[in-house]
């Protein structure tokens with residue numbers, strides 16, 4: 132079996148200390164292979180976002196280790212961590228986090244700007260990313276002037292612009308109506324299927340979860356179930372039989 | 373992140389909340405305006421003094437007077453000493469310097485380092501007259517060999533020429549009946565003088581130059597050595613030998629290559645035998661010290677204004693960091709190093725500093741040049757060449773640089789706060 136692109140090994144995460152100490156994750160182990168689409172599902176407060184932040188190397192576990200392609204992230208320098216988040220990962224959040232004052236194009240090219248890519252190339256790649264999401268005509272608009280669905284597509288363009296191998300999406304459809312949400316889901320799963328981008332989606336939404344290869348159920352900081360589509364298919368087949 | 377993008381971001385952010393930036397900039401403008409203007413005054417006047425010192429020349433000349441006993445503490449009564457000479461009656465306001473006699477001139481000449489000694493000949497002329505024209509009152513200025521005057525026409529006095537030579541002030545040209553400054557050169561003027569015995573006599577001299585007023589004199593008739601001597605002799609007819617050969621001061625010459633330390637040592641040797649020596653630069657240095665002190669005080673006020681402006685920058689940027697918590701968190705999540713975040717915010721502070729100081733200095737240059745021009749045409753017409761407020765690009769560069777440095781320091785507080793921000797806190801949904 133190839134080395135998983137991301138792995139959590141018996142990860143604990145606690146917030147606060149003493150009497151106010153809260154254990155958000157209590158021993159989570161998970162391996163994610165390159166090209167998988169994984170849904171992390173659970174009730175509010177169960178620790179989904181906390182797990183995603185650890186996998187995305189935005190936070191460090193209290194105990195246990197997060198591995199990036201087999202290397203313990205605790206051993207990586209902050210420069211390597213920054214570079215990884217900048218060019219290996221792409222982020223889509225429930226809230227858009229678009230800079231209201233800047234143009235759509237400038238918002239999309241933000242990761243490239245952080246990476247130090249010269250302006251001309253930045254704009255070329257930004258336009259290409261916008262083209263994939265059919266938003267070229269909005270490039271010069273201010274980000275605030277777009278509809279919710281358009282904004283989330285801009286956010287996806289921003290996540291894509293630096294050619295990531297993993298996209299993290301925390302409740303990407305949480306802010307959208309069902310129809311627009313479905314469009315965004317289609318785009319994300321399409322990217323997973325056609326470009327082999329690993330997709331890690333945090334969601335409440337069973338419909339979205341069901342469209343992923345794999346569903347990880349989390350409750351009170353522990354993984355309670357980890358199902359792959361083939362296993363589900365098998366289970367369903369059993370029920371049917 | 374590329375430097376050009378850091379700067380671009382910083383400028384964009386500064387211009388994003390215009391009202392807030394404008395108010396912060398105004399505070400800096402006030403400080404740097406004042407600082408530029410006061411240093412301009414210092415530059416202007418000191419440049420004038422320096423130019424004057426340089427143009428006067430006579431670097432190797434020291435004016436020597438007898439040391440006046442230290443002024444008594446006005447409150448304390450002086451103990452009576454029957455042997456001490458009483459001061460000659462009712463002279464108010466301290467003693468005058470005692471005259472230097474011919475014998476004492478010889479003593480001075482023997483002091484090591486003194487190359488030559490010449491007495492200062494004080495002459496009181498009654499009038500000056502050109503041909504048979506109107507007689508005008510005239511002062512005869514003191515002049516030291518080696519000095520040069522600010523001339524509007526003609527040439528410097530031939531100090532050692534046997535001919536009687538004189539320069540006339542530019543203000544006398546028209547009254548004396550000359551068509552132009554140049555027309556005066558080479559003509560002969562008559563100087564009227566009253567001798568000690570009461571007889572009026574005259575001395576004639578050739579005009580070699582037309583002088584412009586300045587610190588070096590030039591506002592009066594300036595004679596060469598031959599004319600000085602002729603006038604002095606005419607004036608001294610009827611005086612006793614002792615009175616004729618005692619002088620209020622003397623000019624000594626020393627090695628032009630003498631270092632400052634050697635000049636100081638020479639002054640010490642003169643002081644040891646009871647004389648004060650002052651070079652031309654010492655004499656004008658008094659003005660310079662006074663001006664520097666005034667400028668320093670004014671700069672102090674400007675510095676206080678800038679300090680206040682510094683707090684304004686801290687405040688503005690803290691608000692900006694607060695407002696942009698999300699944006700900063702997002703950029704850090706996307707791999708922006710804390711150092712770059714610090715860079716963006718401190719560049720923003722420096723940009724605000726640059727904006728404020730450049731505007732302030734610009735306004736000061738405009739205001740200063742206008743004022744200076746107005747004053748030169750009105751109040752200061754007697755001192756042509758004095759540009760009361762002058763701007764030295766280096767000094768302005770230093771002011772702008774200093775303000776930017778203050779802004780940078782003020783910006784570090786918010787910039788560090790932004791750099792330390794945890795991206796997760798910013799990304800958590802509220």
Ligand SMILES: Nc1ncnc2c1ncn2[C@@H]1O[C@H](COP(=O)(O)OP(=O)(O)OP(=O)(O)O)[C@@H](O)[C@H]1O
Nearest residue numbers: 146147153155173174175176177178179180181182
């Ligand atoms: N900085 C923090 N300090 C203290 N407690 C925290 C902190 N961050 C998260 N928690 C707690 O950790 C638990 C897990 O939080 P997390 O955000 O991972 O939940 P979630 O599963 O993403 O929930 P939701 O679906 O509502 O987003 C919650 O009970 C939360 O209150």
Ligand SMILES: [Mg+2]
Nearest residue numbers: 179180181301
């Ligand atoms: Mg969450």
